[in-house]
Amino acid sequence: xxxxxxxxxxxxxxxxxxxxxxxxxxxxxxxxxxxxxxxxxxxxxxxxxxxxxxxxxxxxxxxxxxxxxxxxxxxxxxxxxxxxxxxxxxxxxxxxxxxxxxxxxxxxxxxxxxxxxxxxxxxxxxxxxxxxxxxxxxxxxxxxxxxxxxxxxxxxxxxxxxxxxxxxxxxxxxxxxxxxxxxxxxxxxxxxxxxxxxxxxxxxxxxxxxxxxxxxxxxxxxxxxxxxxxxxxxxxxxxxxxxxxxxxxxxxxxxxxxxxxxxxxxxxxxxxxxxxxxxxxxxxxxxxxxxxxxxxxxxxxxxxxxxxxxxxxxxxxxxxxxxxxxxxxxxxxxxxxxxxxxxxxxxxxxxxxxxxxxxxxxxxxx
Numbered sequence: 128x129x130x131x132x133x134x135x136x137x138x139x140x141x142x143x144x145x146x147x148x149x150x151x152x153x154x155x156x157x158x159x160x161x162x163x164x165x166x167x168x169x170x171x172x173x174x175x176x177x178x179x180x181x182x183x184x185x186x187x188x189x190x191x192x193x194x195x196x197x198x199x200x201x202x203x204x205x206x207x208x209x210x211x212x213x214x215x216x217x218x219x220x221x222x223x224x225x226x227x228x229x230x231x232x233x234x235x236x237x238x239x240x241x242x243x244x245x246x247x248x249x250x251x252x253x254x255x256x257x258x259x260x261x262x263x264x265x266x267x268x269x270x271x272x273x274x275x276x277x278x279x280x281x282x283x284x285x286x287x288x289x290x291x292x293x294x295x296x297x298x299x300x301x302x303x304x305x306x307x308x309x310x311x312x313x314x315x316x317x318x319x320x321x322x323x324x325x326x327x328x329x330x331x332x333x334x335x336x337x338x339x340x341x342x343x344x345x346x347x348x349x350x351x352x353x354x355x356x357x358x359x360x361x362x363x364x365x366x367x368x369x370x371x372x373x374x375x376x377x378x379x380x381x382x383x384x385x386x387x388x389x390x391x392x393x394x395x396x397x398x399x400x401x402x403x404x405x406x407x408x409x410x411x412x413x414x415x416x417x418x419x420x421x422x423x424x425x426x427x428x429x430x431x432x433x434x435x436x437x438x439x440x441x442x443x444x445x446x447x448x449x450x451x452x453x454x455x456x457x458x459x460x461x462x463x464x465x466x467x468x469x470x471x472x473x474x475x476x477x478x479x480x481x482x483x484x485x486x487x488x489x490x491x492x493x
Contacts, residue, residue: 330488
């Protein structure tokens with residue numbers, strides 16, 4: 128939430144956060160030994176600062192002087208400036224709006240944030256700093272609980288019962304024979320609980336139609352034009368993504384402009400993303416059907432390949448930009464006929480019709 132590279136790297140590698148904090152604020156070398164007392168003091172500092180503790184409060188917990196406590200707080204913010212920025216931005220936002228939000232958008236109101244009473248005001252400030260963190264933790268465990276029942280049933284484990292929630296833990300009752308399989312399902316659901324259940328990406332683009340002939344017959348002369356579409360997708364595992372794509376394009380196909388060709392795609396899609404890169408690049412592919420329609424219509428199987436990026440804007444929205452190429456297969460005698468009463472660009476008699484799209488849109492997480 129504070130986007131601190133050192134702490135994020137430590138979590139990703141399984142490093143002891145409190146030992147890392149001790150080394151950082153005490154100026155020790157990387158990998159230097161940290162004894163139990165040093166780690167305990169660092170743990171107290173980590174949790175206390177996230178509760179907006181004062182130097183007097185920290186001094187009392189560490190059994191030190193206020194001056195020493197202030198020195199540790201200053202050293203902490205110097206080593207982790209992202210934490211300080213998070214606190215200041217959170218306080219500025221709550222004073223302006225009157226509430227904080229979790230990463231999932233749930234609001235917590237603080238009506239006494241501007242109280243004339245110093246005790247009330249400072250209490251609200253401390254709570255406001257902590258509320259997005261504790262609130263997001265609560266959201267994550269609730270998401271896990273909501274998804275747990277269907278996941279267990281899908282895995283064929285109807286006798287596994289979720290009994291209790293204790294902070295960030297869940298307690299289950301189950302037959303001993305189901306322990307191994309249930310552990311796998313439970314771990315998977317809890318580890319992925321923070322991931323969006325579904326993402327929706329509306330987009331606009333510009334596309335052009337291409338036909339590859341195997342005859343000398345007259346061909347479709349489709350103009351490049353705008354297109355729009357909608358992706359509904361979700362993450363799977365760590366880097367994978369699956370979903371559905373609907374795409375729509377309309378363009379003139381007759382010299383007189385009286386005939387329009389409508390091209391629609393409905394596809395099942397998959398993608399491989401690289402989330403460690405700030406641009407979140409991805410490669411994707413999809414399979415489905417294409418419907419071409421004007422005076423008459425035809426439906427054929429089709430596929431697509433895509434290259435794109437999906438940089439994160441905030442925790443609930445990302446930008447999407449991609450190049451996607453569609454291909455639709457036809458037999459040599461396939462025809463798509465325009466209105467015979469009008470001079471038409473003619474018909475499709477090709478083995479392959481393609482469309483290249485340049486799309487841009489926004490991805491919303493739910």
